[in-house]
Amino acid sequence: NAGVTQTPKFQVLKTGQSMTLQCAQDMNHEYMSWYRQDPGMGLRLIHYSVGAGITDQGEVPNGYNVSRSTTEDFPLRLLSAAPSQTSVYFCASSYRDMTGSTEAFFGQGTRLTVV
Amino acid sequence: ILNVEQSPQSLHVQEGDSTNFTCSFPSSNFYALHWYRWETAKSPEALFVMTLNGDEKKKGRISATLNTKEGYSYLYIKGSQPEDSATYLCALTLTLTFGKGTMLLVSP
Numbered sequence: 001n002a003g004v005t006q007t008p009k010f011q012v013l014k015t016g017q018s019m020t021l022q023c024a025q026d027m028n029h030e031y032m033s034w035y036r037q038d039p040g041m042g043l044r045l046i047h048y049s050v051g052a053g054i055t056d057q058g059e060v061p062n063g064y065n066v067s068r069s070t071t072e073d074f075p076l077r078l079l080s081a082a083p084s085q086t087s088v089y090f091c092a093s094s095y096r097d098m099t100g101s102t103e104a105f106f107g108q109g110t111r112l113t114v115v
Numbered sequence: 116i117l118n119v120e121q122s123p124q125s126l127h128v129q130e131g132d133s134t135n136f137t138c139s140f141p142s143s144n145f146y147a148l149h150w151y152r153w154e155t156a157k158s159p160e161a162l163f164v165m166t167l168n169g170d171e172k173k174k175g176r177i178s179a180t181l182n183t184k185e186g187y188s189y190l191y192i193k194g195s196q197p198e199d200s201a202t203y204l205c206a207l208t209l210t211l212t213f214g215k216g217t218m219l220l221v222s223p
Contacts, residue, residue: 033211041157043204058210083150088159092211100208101147103161 002026006091006107013081013114021076023091023109029105030096032074035110036060036087043090049074050096079115087111117141117207120173121214128195129222135191136217138205142186149205149211150179159204162190195221 007022025032033048045058049068063076063085074093078085091107094100120139128134140148147166151159165174168183176193192199202216 009134014130015193024169035213043206045210045212074129079159099166100211101145101164103164104151104159104211106160108158108160 002103004091004093004107006110008079008110009108011110011112013112014074015081015083015114017081018077018079019038019081020081021078021091021112023074023093023107025105026072027075027105028071028094029093031092031100031104032068032091033051033058033104034064034066034074034076035090035092036085037086037090050067051064063102070097080092080114086112086114088108117212119205119207121203121205121217123217124129124215125218125220125222126219127222130196131149132195132221133191133193134195134219135189136203136219138188138190138214139205140186140188140205142184145186147208148181148188149206149208150188151206152204153216155201159178162203163196173190179219195219197223 004025034046034052034108044060047066049055055066089110092104094104095102122137150162152199153159163179165181170181178191181188200221202218204216205212
């Protein structure tokens with residue numbers, strides 16, 4: 001049982017390049033989400049999914065795309081990287097109940113630098 | 116977007132001190148509140164999930180209370196130890212909306 005696995009752990013991109021951050025969980029969790037962590041800003045929600053085939057925007061979705069074709073995987077795509085997307089990215093998953101009262105499990109994070 | 120406020124922003128205490136932090140949130144449309152502990156270079160880990168007004172939860176030296184009517188939760192650490200040094204985050208559901216955290220440093 002690996003929990004939530006994020007890859008890569010580190011990445012440097014040039015402005016305008018595209019890439020996909022991978023997130024996979026093996027706990028059969030319906031709810032998955034992506035956050036970015038910036039100094040002084042805490043964790044901000046980028047996109048989330050309540051189940052396969054269903055995604056929605058969070059607080060800071062611009063510049064990012066997501067899809068959820070399977071329960072296990074929730075990749076985050078940067079179509080044209082910008083220096084403002086330099087951040088640490090975390091993926092999280094949890095069971096989905098009516099009140100969100102089950103704890104979230106986080107991946108190890110991806111440190112992305114866009115130059 | 117929910118407005119989740121945490122205070123203080125940072126705190127420096129001596130080993131053995133007891134301390135507490137506050138998480139404030141809108142009292143309307145409350146579902147659940149989460150507390151997470153986040154050590155540097157690691158991932159956040161859940162401490163408590165609280166749903167009912169008046170809830171009190173405890174894990175070792177750490178405890179939390181919840182007041183949904185007035186929109187706040189307190190996290191208490193009794194007899195702080197250096198290994199308690201971390202950032203403590205609270206978050207509201209349904210989508211987990213996080214506060215900016217309280218960074219705790221415990222000096223030996």
